[in-house]
Amino acid sequence: METAGRVTRRRVHTRARLLDAAFAVFAAKGYGRVSIEEVCEAAGFSRGAFYSNFATLDELFFALYQQRADLIAAQVADALAQDGPGLDVPAAVDRVTEVLLLDVDWLLVKTDFLVHAARHPAVARALLDHRARLRQAIADRLARARGHTALPAVLGDVDGAAHAVVAAYDGVTTQLLLDRDVEAARVWLKQLLTALLTDGSRTPAT
Numbered sequence: 001m002e003t004a005g006r007v008t009r010r011r012v013h014t015r016a017r018l019l020d021a022a023f024a025v026f027a028a029k030g031y032g033r034v035s036i037e038e039v040c041e042a043a044g045f046s047r048g049a050f051y052s053n054f055a056t057l058d059e060l061f062f063a064l065y066q067q068r069a070d071l072i073a074a075q076v077a078d079a080l081a082q083d084g085p086g087l088d089v090p091a092a093v094d095r096v097t098e099v100l101l102l103d104v105d106w107l108l109v110k111t112d113f114l115v116h117a118a119r120h121p122a123v124a125r126a127l128l129d130h131r132a133r134l135r136q137a138i139a140d141r142l143a144r145a146r147g148h149t150a151l152p153a154v155l156g157d158v159d160g161a162a163h164a165v166v167a168a169y170d171g172v173t174t175q176l177l178l179d180r181d182v183e184a185a186r187v188w189l190k191q192l193l194t195a196l197l198t199d200g201s202r203t204p205a206t
Helices: 004-029 036-043 047-051 057-081 089-099 104-118 121-144 158-179 182-197
Strands: none
Touching (some): 004 047, 004 057, 004 104, 036 047, 036 057, 057 089, 057 104, 057 121, 089 182, 104 121, 158 182
């Protein structure tokens, strides 16, 4: 008889394989053009294995989205934490843009799902919640630097600055989807974030 620990490890492994397979299938075919059966076939599992982990493809996608959101939030947090209580904005922008996830396959999957969410209000609300968490992580770090680092007044408060950062990321990654030039995207994001969060007087390293 299997122990509870072994069953848990097996389930974690099954879930991870389903997520990896779904990512590959979504990137290749597009969200909305993929069935549960195709995900199961790519992962080498039955429908039963799928339904023991996810109720729907939407739920599976949110798990994928959370993986990437957690990764991006961790990358941002690690890069920003190096300044202690203060925040050297241009240097932090340099660090963030050097390590930030810029993956074309992921952007394809995310863009497909954004279109899907735009037509389904319940899905859109859940996706907005995920995006709000990333903005909040950025806003929290900027708030901790208050008194040490001045933000441009035009951004308003730290929440406004966090919205601007995420909007800049969205814009640069849209261009990346078209030209597939990751290095150019990093340079442009670095320049854009430096201009947004400072007076723009410092030219970021390229």
